[in-house]
Amino acid sequence: MVILRGYQFSVYNRIARVALHEKDVAYEIEEIDPFQANLPHDHLKRHPFGRVPVLSHGGFDIYETAAINRYVESAFEGPSLLPTEAETVGRVAQVVSIVDSYGYRPMIRQVFAHRVFRPSVGEDSDKTEMSQGLEASLPVLGALNALAVEGRVLNGKAFTLADCHLAPMIAYFVQAAEGANALKEYSAIVDWWAFAAERKSVVETDPGLPSS
Ligand SMILES: N[C@@H](CCC(=O)N[C@@H](CS)C(=O)NCC(=O)O)C(=O)O
Structure with a gap:
């Protein structure tokens, strides 16, 4: 199961979503507003800098959107988003x-x-x-x-x-x-x-x- 933990208005959240849609990956969304005063402990465990998004796939968590998208590109079938030249x-x-x-x-x-x-x-x-x-x-x-x-x-x-x-x-x-x-x-x-x-x-x- 794929879960994108993020904030709906975050531009980085959308960057990860665009890649997931391009690869036709089914995913769930967990809404987390990173600007709230007290971020949930679980989120800080997954993202030590307290930002969004975080992608979870099975037991694997990854943050930093460029890294998330590289992971999505490698982990899933679907059209390639990374040319080879x-x-x-x-x-x-x-x-x-x-x-x-x-x-x-x-x-x-x-x-x-x-x-x-x-x-x-x-x-x-x-x-x-x-x-x-x-x-x-x-x-x-x-x-x-x-x-x-x-x-x-x-x-x-x-x-x-x-x-x-x-x-x-x-x-x-x-x-x-x-x-x-x-x-x-x-x-x-x-x-x-x-x-x-x-x-x-x-x-x-x-x-x-x-x-x-
Ligand atoms: N380098 C991070 C940047 C993520 C980021 O800055 N996200 C913003 C939302 S668009 C955030 O969580 N901001 C919360 C804050 O600045 O405290 C990435 O690539 O994922």
């Missing part, structure tokens, strides 16, 4: 790392959270966080655009672990009008997003917003 393998890992290291904080924690999510739940938001996040997102989009132009990944043809990682981030980022506007400058990512946004796994895992 060496350069493409490298590019897939590079996109995942760029998204985690440089994209998540500005695009999600600053732009999406302060412009979209916090207002939707009636929490205060900070315009400075939003604008700093927007500025810091631009080199990330530029780097991803260059990789999409090169064409080994994010090419609108093969759907890989790179697509699984980036699609939920862009889905949240463009919900901010300023994010959608900024994206227009990066035409290869615009073209890729037109493809990825329609992908069944991406559509099926859209969590919406708390108020919707």
Whole structure:
């Protein structure tokens, strides 16, 4: 049995779900809000950093979304999300790392959270966080655009672990009008997003917003 322990609005939770849907893996969801004051002891045992998601498969628990998705790719049948050509393998890992290291904080924690999510739940938001996040997102989009132009990944043809990682981030980022506007400058990512946004796994895992 596969259980995804996560928070429905977590972008990382959705990244893992996109991979599970791509591989057509049946799974159960255990909802855990990582922002709550006292995380359950069981969760901290599975994830010593108190974040989400954690994937459990039989007696095997794994956290860190890039690792979860590599596990899902290896453990289950279904279409491959990891091409075999060496350069493409490298590019897939590079996109995942760029998204985690440089994209998540500005695009999600600053732009999406302060412009979209916090207002939707009636929490205060900070315009400075939003604008700093927007500025810091631009080199990330530029780097991803260059990789999409090169064409080994994010090419609108093969759907890989790179697509699984980036699609939920862009889905949240463009919900901010300023994010959608900024994206227009990066035409290869615009073209890729037109493809990825329609992908069944991406559509099926859209969590919406708390108020919707
Ligand atoms: N490196 C982790 C990041 C996961 C992460 O940051 N998840 C967020 C939700 S999107 C979280 O649990 N945040 C709780 C917190 O920051 O305290 C991964 O790849 O899984």
